[in-house]
Amino acid sequence: MLKVDKVVKEFNGFRAVDECSFEVKKNTITGLIGPNGAGKTTMFNLIAGSLKADQGEVYFSDQKVNSFAAYKIARLGLARTFQIPKTLKKMTVLENLMLVPGGQSGENIWNSWFKSSKVKAEEKENESRAYRVLKFLELTHVADVLAANLSGGQKKLLELGRALMADPELILLDEPGAGVNPTLLNKIAKNILKLKEKGKTILLIEHNMDLIMNICDRVIVMNDGKHLVDGTPAEVKSNPRVLEAYLGEKTA
Known part of the structure; x- marks a missing residue:
């Protein structure tokens, strides 16, 4: 490897x-x-x-x-x-995770206007992935907490x-x-x-x-x-x- x-x-x-x-x-x-x-x-x-x-x-x-x-x-x-x-301290735990996947359609401002359904579908999938990761890490209870407010171990x-x-x-x-x-x-x-x-x-x-x-x-x-x-x-x-x-x- x-x-x-x-x-x-x-x-x-x-x-x-x-x-x-x-x-x-x-x-x-x-x-x-x-x-x-x-x-x-x-x-x-x-x-x-x-x-x-x-x-x-x-x-x-x-x-x-x-x-x-x-x-x-x-x-x-x-x-x-x-x-x-x-x-990213001023974003929630969930938002920190959803930001990671690359090549998201929503990164293009025009897609937000002309391909909004595609953007929403990707965001929904990324949110589902993020919740699966949070469940794996046993962090679902802090999904909506700002990252700045987590303990050192949670970070x-x-x-x-x-x-x-x-x-x-x-x-x-x-x-x-x-x-x-x-x-x-x-x-x-x-x-x-x-x-x-x-x-x-x-x-x-x-x-x-x-x-x-x-x-x-x-x-x-x-x-x-x-x-x-x-x-x-x-x-x-x-x-x-x-x-x-x-x-x-x-x-x-």
């Missing part, structure tokens, strides 16, 4: 990502972990097209996407969330919901558990597992090791911009190189 091959990204001479390579298999949940400053979010930005790699290649579904704009990569079936939710769920409205094959989740209370964190974890059951592929950055260990099939570890190790959660948890990277000292 995803292949990163010897990717390099520099900022003013500093290598945030340093010849990093890894793969993500289809229909798996893969964790991307590492100490602060390891290059994880920069890697997400490179995969999603927000940044361009200085060297190396990124392949999504066997297609090289290095030079693609972010919107083109999204159209291929990749969606992402952000560590700090980027909700994380809304971020996930907006990604789902794009019906992606691969979802990049940037710290979905950050700042979330245990109840909502458990709900997010269950939703991620349900997405795998639906055939989705997930790559997530997360500092909550319990979440990583409980839901991931494999874990990739980055340190100093490099690929350090990867393996099952149990293998990574006990790896001396991982312990050294996190603790900052050599282990026996």
Whole structure:
């Protein structure tokens, strides 16, 4: 589903990502972990097209996407969330979701006048899709609430919901558990597992090791911009190189 091959990204001479390579298999949940400053979010930005790699290649579904704009990569079936939710605060939860599908007829002002029936039919379908997503996320009770008035955990769920409205094959989740209370964190974890059951592929950055260990099939570890190790959660948890990277000292 995803292949990163010897990717390099520099900022003013500093290598945030340093010849990093890894793969993500289809229909798996893969964790991307590492100490602060390891290059994880920069890697997400490179995969999603927000940044361009200085060297190396990124392949999504066997297609090289290095030079693609972010919107083109999204159209291929990749969606992402952000560590700090980027909700449209003055719109309702439902409106945030309905805005996502691309190529809506209502975006053309003339269609509102001359093809109003088509516009209304599309809006009705988008509304139905949005309610299905809200039901999946257990957010139907806040459908008409302004996004600005949601709790931090609810905003994380809304971020996930907006990604789902794009019906992606691969979802990049940037710290979905950050700042979330245990109840909502458990709900997010269950939703991620349900997405795998639906055939989705997930790559997530997360500092909550319990979440990583409980839901991931494999874990990739980055340190100093490099690929350090990867393996099952149990293998990574006990790896001396991982312990050294996190603790900052050599282990026996």
